[in-house]
Amino acid sequence: GLFALGRARGRRAAEAGRGSAFRTELVLLLGTLFCTVAGYFAVQPMMDAARAGQGSVSFMTLHAVSTGFFVLKGVLVLALAWRLSRAATTS
Numbered sequence: 063g064l065f066a067l068g069r070a071r072g073r074r075a076a077e078a079g080r081g082s083a084f085r086t087e088l089v090l091l092l093g094t095l096f097c098t099v100a101g102y103f104a105v106q107p108m109m110d111a112a113r114a115g116q117g118s119v120s121f122m123t124l125h126a127v128s129t130g131f132f133v134l135k136g137v138l139v140l141a142l143a144w145r146l147s148r149a150a151t152t153s
Contacts, residue, residue, distance in 0.1 A: 086145065087142060087145055087146065090138050090139075090141055090142040090145070091142060093134075093135075093138045094135050094138045094139055094142070097131045097132075097134050097135040097138070098135065100131060101128055101131040101132070101135075105124055105127055105128045105131065106128070108124050109121060109124045109125065109128065112124055
């Protein structure tokens with residue numbers, strides 16, 4: 063949903079001559095998506111293994127990495143919301 067809206071918005075801006083289709087909002091959205099996917103498919107399985115006493119990375123370290131992804135995702139979403147709200151008030 064948001065990705066399609068971001069692409070359409072970027073395409074319209076590029077057609078109007080106001081930048082490229084690969085806009086900052088799209089980068090923020092892709093960063094948020096990366097944090098979600100990396101946390102779910104990479105960090106969570108490693109945390110499960112560490113909790114069971116397997117793996118070479120400690121549970122505490124993996125929990126810190128997971129928290130870092132969560133915080134980064136929050137910052138990216140806040141930046142995206144700020145940019146979109148600012149764009150809505152100027153349009």
